Amino acid sequence: MLRAYRSSEVREAEKPLLEQGVPLMERASFAVATAAVRELRSRGHLVTGSQVLVLAGGGNNGADALYAGAYLAARGASVEIVRASDSVHAEALATAKESGCALVDSGKDGILKAARRAGLWIDGLAGIGVRPPLTEPLSSLVTLLEEERIAAPDEPIVIAVDCPTGIGVDDGALVGPVLTATVTVTMGAPKPGLIAPPASRVCGRVEVADIGLWFTGEPAVATLSGSDVADLLRVPGPTDHKYTRGVVLLGTGSDSFPGAAVLTVGGALGAGPGMVRLDSPEVAGLVLRRYPEVVTGLGRAQAVVLGSGVPATETERLKAPLDRALEEKYPVVLDAGALELVKTEYTDLPSTVVLTPHAGELAELLSARGEGITRQDVEAAPIRAVRLAATITGATIVLKGASDVIAGPDGPVYSQPARSHWRAVAGAGDVYAGLLGALLASAGEDLARSGRGYGKPALIAAAASWIHAEAAHSDGPIRAMDIVDGIPAAIASALHD
Numbered sequence: 049m050l051r052a053y054r055s056s057e058v059r060e061a062e063k064p065l066l067e068q069g070v071p072l073m074e075r076a077s078f079a080v081a082t083a084a085v086r087e088l089r090s091r092g093h094l095v096t097g098s099q100v101l102v103l104a105g106g107g108n109n110g111a112d113a114l115y116a117g118a119y120l121a122a123r124g125a126s127v128e129i130v131r132a133s134d135s136v137h138a139e140a141l142a143t144a145k146e147s148g149c150a151l152v153d154s155g156k157d158g159i160l161k162a163a164r165r166a167g168l169w170i171d172g173l174a175g176i177g178v179r180p181p182l183t184e185p186l187s188s189l190v191t192l193l194e195e196e197r198i199a200a201p202d203e204p205i206v207i208a209v210d211c212p213t214g215i216g217v218d219d220g221a222l223v224g225p226v227l228t229a230t231v232t233v234t235m236g237a238p239k240p241g242l243i244a245p246p247a248s249r250v251c252g253r254v255e256v257a258d259i260g261l262w263f264t265g266e267p268a269v270a271t272l273s274g275s276d277v278a279d280l281l282r283v284p285g286p287t288d289h290k291y292t293r294g295v296v297l298l299g300t301g302s303d304s305f306p307g308a309a310v311l312t313v314g315g316a317l318g319a320g321p322g323m324v325r326l327d328s329p330e331v332a333g334l335v336l337r338r339y340p341e342v343v344t345g346l347g348r349a350q351a352v353v354l355g356s357g358v359p360a361t362e363t364e365r366l367k368a369p370l371d372r373a374l375e376e377k378y379p380v381v382l383d384a385g386a387l388e389l390v391k392t393e394y395t396d397l398p399s400t401v402v403l404t405p406h407a408g409e410l411a412e413l414l415s416a417r418g419e420g421i422t423r424q425d426v427e428a429a430p431i432r433a434v435r436l437a438a439t440i441t442g443a444t445i446v447l448k449g450a451s452d453v454i455a456g457p458d459g460p461v462y463s464q465p466a467r468s469h470w471r472a473v474a475g476a477g478d479v480y481a482g483l484l485g486a487l488l489a490s491a492g493e494d495l496a497r498s499g500r501g502y503g504k505p506a507l508i509a510a511a512a513s514w515i516h517a518e519a520a521h522s523d524g525p526i527r528a529m530d531i532v533d534g535i536p537a538a539i540a541s542a543l544h545d
């Protein structure tokens with residue numbers, strides 16, 4: 049599991065070490081320099097003679113970059129420094145100069161010329177001490193460098209120290225200019241913005257440098273790996289039968305969208321529940337032709353999926369199964385049309401109800417609940433949007449997208465990236481809803497007994513996102529049914545991770 053901690057938690061973790069005089073900055077800058085050497089070598093360059101640009105801001109982040117520059121200069125690199133603040137760390141600057149680094153003329157032309165000369169930039173303009181948007185003069189400098197980076201015929205390697213300058217370190221937001229990185233060398237632990245969208249998209253490869261920090265608390269944001277998923281999966285044993293393995297009931301599909309029933313059933317069956325029930329008479333024939341193992345009609349279940357392929361105007365029939373699940377405290381997935389119910393009637397939900405909107409649906413839901421939020425707002429700061437929605441509704445929220453961002457009213461936010469953007473295809477969300485329902489069903493009795501979720505529904509949803517991403521992994525076009533077909537192998541790969 050990748051565990052990301054906020055800047056305040058990083059500073060807390062640093063405190064005892066700094067009091068003991070542990071040389072954190074030395075460790076940090078050495079990690080940056082080592083990453084720089086590796087990046088140069090992996091592209092066939094020698095350190096000696098390589099042209100490096102150190103972008104040094106006024107904080108400790110700038111000092112890290114300067115010491116890294118000093119190290120590279122001592123190894124024979126030709127290092128130039130852009131001094132982006134009047135208050136650059138004096139000792140670090142002196143060390144860099146002594147090692148042979150040269151200061152660049154700080155006018156626009158001087159900076160651009162130096163940027164063009166250098167094949168590797170070290171971004172020490174701002175670290176975890178900065179809240180975006182950047183203010184002047186840093187804002188213009190970052191804009192200039194990012195434009196140059198994009199326009200350069202040979203794209204420079206950009207090594208971000210701790211985080212790319214300009215990102216929302218703690219919330220993953222992108223507001224204002226940022227300098228996109230090839231590699232981010234982050235100190236001690238990832239920060240939320242390094243693993244959560246949209247900021248995670250400008251971080252390149254994230255490397256965590258062990259500088260001796262120790263974190264014991266709950267992370268702010270986490271990303272599950274295959275082995276975390278394996279820990280959550282209930283593998284059947286000799287005493288299991290279909291009812292102990294979990295029954296999932298689907299109220300999905302309609303005359304308008306019959307295929308959604310096939311896709312949700314396929315997603316559910318792929319996860320291996322004991323039984324899938326379908327309560328959608330108008331599409332039962334279609335589903336049974338493809339999946340004869342499905343049982344039709346209402347009945348007992350340990351989890352319920354409602355709304356995929358059901359128009360928002362036809363949600364009346366979803367209320368009976370929803371009421372029953374709420375009464376019996378079984379987990380529920382509300383997808384697509386069923387989200388309509390949360391706008392007006394079902395306004396206070398337990399966290400065992402999981403809502404699965406895409407960005408547009410989440411914006412609509414939040415707006416209907418009195419928050420003036422657009423799709424663009426959701427996309428610019430997904431962590432904030434899911435947290436807000438979880439607080440307002442009480443439910444667990446899965447914001448579907450290139451990365452799924454998941455939050456309950458408490459516990460960490462999970463950010464689960466896609467393995468391939470070919471996944472963005474109609475019906476992929478229906479497959480997800482069915483898959484999630486089946487996973488919740490296998491935990492349904494436990495969740496019902498606990499009465500509340502205590503973070504577990506979010507964790508299970510994150511596992512569903514991992515499996516879905518793995519099942520949709522592809523180097524070329526895929527259909528939603530290919531994701532269905534990929535689920536059993538994705539689960540097997542988690543179990544063997």
Ligand SMILES: NC(=O)C1=CN([C@@H]2O[C@H](COP(=O)(O)OP(=O)(O)OC[C@H]3O[C@@H](n4cnc5c(N)ncnc54)[C@H](O)[C@@H]3O)[C@@H](O)[C@H]2O)[C@@H](O)CC1
Binds near residue numbers: 073105182
């Ligand atoms: N604290 C420590 O002891 C350690 C910190 N380390 C490094 O130190 C960094 C944090 O250092 P700092 O706390 O000095 O913070 P930063 O280095 O992130 O920089 C803060 C600087 O940015 C300016 N600034 C703040 N908000 C701004 C905005 N919106 N627009 C433009 N400028 C803005 C401030 O005036 C200040 O000069 C970490 O990211 C990491 O790289 C490492 O050296 C390891 C040890």
Ligand SMILES: Nc1ncnc2c1ncn2[C@@H]1O[C@H](COP(=O)(O)OP(=O)(O)O)[C@@H](O)[C@H]1O
Binds near residue numbers: 384449472477516
């Ligand atoms: N850019 C992207 N890259 C990868 N996956 C994506 C991207 N955008 C969306 N997705 C995924 O595609 C699916 C789309 O779901 P949804 O919007 O509900 O569509 P539908 O209702 O047609 O199934 C979700 O699983 C989501 O995580």
Ligand SMILES: [K+]
Binds near residue numbers: 109171172208
């Ligand atoms: K930085």
